[in-house]
Amino acid sequence: MPTLLLKHIHTLVTMDAARREISDGAVFIRDNVIEAVGAPGDMPAQSADQTIELRHHVVLPGLVNTHHHMYQSLTRALAQDLELFGWLKTLYPIWSRLAGEHVYVSAKLAMAELILSGCTTSSDHLYIYPNDVRIDDEIRAAGEIGIRFHAARGSMSVGESQGGLPPDRVVEDEAHILRDTRRAIEEFHDASRYAMLRVVVAPCSPFTVSQTLMREAAALARSYGVHLHTHLAENANDVTYSLEVFGQRPGDYARDTGWVGGDVWHAHCVKLNDDEIGLFARTGTGVCHCPISNMRLASGIAPVRRMLDERVKVGLGVDGSASNDSGHLLGEARQAMLLQRVLGNPSAMTAREALEMATLGGASVLGRDDIGALAPGMAADVVAFRLDTPDMAGALHDPVAALLFCQPGRVDLSIINGRVVVKEGVLLTLDVPVLVEQHNALSRQLIRGD
Secondary structure (H helix, E strand, O other): EEEEEEEEEEEEEOOOOOOOOEEEEEEEOOOOEEEEEOOOOHHHOOOEEEEEOOOEEOOOOOOOOOEOHHHHHHOOOOOOOHHHHHHHHHHHHHOOOOOHHHHHHHHHHHHHHHHHEEEEEEEEEEOOOOOOOHHHHHHHHHHOOOOOOOOOOEEEOOHHHOOOOOOHHHHOOOHHHHHHHHHHHHOOOOOOOOOOOEEEEEEOOOOOHHHHHHHHHHHHHHOOOOOOOEEEEEOOHHHHHHHHHOOOOOHHHHOOOOOOOOOOOEOOOOOOOOHHHHHHHHHOOEEEOOOHHHOOOOOOOOHHHHHOOOOOEEEEEOOOOOOOOOOOOOHHHHHHHHHHHOOOOOOOOHHHHHHHHHHHHHHHHOOOOOOOOOOOOEEOEEEEEEEEOOOOOOOOOOEEEEEOOOOOOOEHHHHEEEEEEEEEOEEEOOOOHHHHHHHHHHHHHHOOOO
């Protein structure tokens, strides 16, 4: 098995049980697994097949993105001044023209953007399936670019004629949804340790699917032992819909449909109250915090400090590239830190807490104990940011906090599953300029309706 040694690391952020930060650190990788972490003298005596010196770098576990809609990278900067429901109603007609090629190319573009921002694992929530779109399209993209991927087979089944938000032409029959979700699990899901691909059962939201589908989707997921994901309590209108249609707050709806537990995580949760936070804490239910999207759509400030204090599992997500409108996961962690401070407490979230949400928090939300930290036996997902750059100058007294306060623009080195994917800031697994050109052509076509 090939071996790789990272040595003389300026600052090594392990996120291990002791949260060690090691000066002049080293990491020894065998194949796709970390074998040793510590000082250079702690490494195996054997010579590695490849050695990389990182004297000018801060090294940390690959970041984990727990919520995205990658196809939305085709429709950035539209519906610029609308809240969630109005934004969706504006974009649904454009998205109804999506084809498989759009999903494949946009997923690759979104994955490239994530990787270059320090992300090594991502989930994606694909919930719209017009024309020939299949979950297979983005799974193929993930395999080619080399990201660790959780493909969430989303769905919408309640259109406008039934009181839902989306137009009828973009919803699916519920029997078909369950059949295709079962197919995706059986064809693609890998439950093994260090898996590069897992499948998630993910009806879109309470205002786009029936209670019956929510219950049947939960039963389907648990029959296969896969995770569950949806949107919940994203803004005030979301809560109003839940009260008017179901006669329940979102947390009660989630509980009554079987959507709480250690195998469930919900996106946004901006409007959870204290009782709902307590429910999530007791049941081990996870939350994906999407600060930039929540600000962009004026959804509010999620009570993340209270969630963390109650020991709710919280990870980060960039959310869709049409409501962010970026996919910079380190930037998302920075905004998560700053947004908790806005209400008047400058210590409401520290840089290290935000970084922990982006690594260990995300791993926990996805149900993984093999990523999110650099320790023996963990997956070899490692990223490195340069310290000798203009954006980090003046902050070398605390390079770990500087990652959040200063936010370097691009990762310098990324190793995913033991494979070097980014070297000297260049993504090695695809031709980025060609991809961007192809993506922009498809975006123009989609938006114009050509």
